[in-house]
Amino acid sequence: MSGITRTTKLHRYLRHLNLIHQRSYLSCPLSPLPHLPNSSSLSPINFRELNSFRLSHRYLATSAEIPSSGDGEKSHKSQQSAGDAGKSIRGSPVSWISLVLLLVTGAGIVYYYDTQKKRHIQEIDSASNTVRQGPSVGQAAIGGPFNLINHEGKTVTDKDFLGKWTVMYFGFTHCPDICPDELLKLAAAVDKIKEKSGIEIVPVFISVDPERDTVEQVGDYVKEFHPKLIGLTGDPEEIRKVARAYRVYYMKTTEEDSDYLVDHSIVMYLMSPEMDFVKFYGKNNNIDELTNGIIKEVKQYKK
Numbered sequence: 001m002s003g004i005t006r007t008t009k010l011h012r013y014l015r016h017l018n019l020i021h022q023r024s025y026l027s028c029p030l031s032p033l034p035h036l037p038n039s040s041s042l043s044p045i046n047f048r049e050l051n052s053f054r055l056s057h058r059y060l061a062t063s064a065e066i067p068s069s070g071d072g073e074k075s076h077k078s079q080q081s082a083g084d085a086g087k088s089i090r091g092s093p094v095s096w097i098s099l100v101l102l103l104v105t106g107a108g109i110v111y112y113y114d115t116q117k118k119r120h121i122q123e124i125d126s127a128s129n130t131v132r133q134g135p136s137v138g139q140a141a142i143g144g145p146f147n148l149i150n151h152e153g154k155t156v157t158d159k160d161f162l163g164k165w166t167v168m169y170f171g172f173t174h175c176p177d178i179c180p181d182e183l184l185k186l187a188a189a190v191d192k193i194k195e196k197s198g199i200e201i202v203p204v205f206i207s208v209d210p211e212r213d214t215v216e217q218v219g220d221y222v223k224e225f226h227p228k229l230i231g232l233t234g235d236p237e238e239i240r241k242v243a244r245a246y247r248v249y250y251m252k253t254t255e256e257d258s259d260y261l262v263d264h265s266i267v268m269y270l271m272s273p274e275m276d277f278v279k280f281y282g283k284n285n286n287i288d289e290l291t292n293g294i295i296k297e298v299k300q301y302k303k
Contacts, residue, residue, distance in 0.1 A: 142245075143276065210234060
């Protein structure tokens with residue numbers, strides 16, 4: 001009878017282990033082991049079998065509850081990737097905003113300087129169009145008295161140019177290309193005007209860089225273009241006054257120690273023998289246009 005009982009209990013235990021094995025594949029929670037019969041009441045062979053079943057039960061329970069290390073690493077990496085993605089997403093708008101602000105600021109500065117230059121040119125053009133041609137030439141709001149120093153170190157005022165036709169140009173001796181080109185054009189036009197009409201024109205160069213353009217510097221500079229070219233400089237306040245009188249725009253653009261450039265109006269002013277403004281000529285006028293234009297204005301003025 002006891003043998004039948006042991007066999008029945010063992011049979012029930014084996015059937016319970018089979019159910020546990022099936023549940024482990026479905027990730028279902030394991031049921032607790034049933035009460036085992038006393039190992040002393042089992043035969044040695046059955047005792048070893050029960051021990052092996054116990055080990056199988058423990059292994060299946062452990063494998064069902066603990067995830068694999070590979071899945072854990074994948075989960076950690078996915079979380080880290082999500083975190084990194086979040087950081088880049090959160091960081092991106094700040095960088096774009098900074099870039100946009102930089103571009104807007106730069107465009108605003110360029111627009112401001114361009115607007116100022118255009119405004120000065122429009123004022124000069126408007127004043128030029130108000131001048132009536134003929135003996136009764138009207139007084140334009142360009143020009144005025146000045147007190148400067150020429151390239152020989154002598155004090156010069158606007159009165160020293162009375163009785164002469166004068167063309168005045170504002171620039172600076174360290175100008176890399178525009179000023180030399182304009183002064184060469186002016187020098188060539190002065191000679192051509194003399195050849196074609198016999199009219200004497202006095203070319204004048206006024207520096208807008210008084211800090212660097214000393215008398216000696218200006219003297220060496222004007223000699224490179226024309227023997228009749230007169231160079232004028234002065235202290236910063238006097239330069240500001242004459243530039244304001246002639247509606248000339250100028251401003252330092254870049255500065256590194258003593259090396260900088262000066263942005264300025266590129267205009268030549270034709271002044272009558274009374275030192276009244278007659279007409280201005282821009283960078284777009286070539287040598288022939290400048291020559292013929294001045295001759296035409298002088299002849300109309302003399303009528």
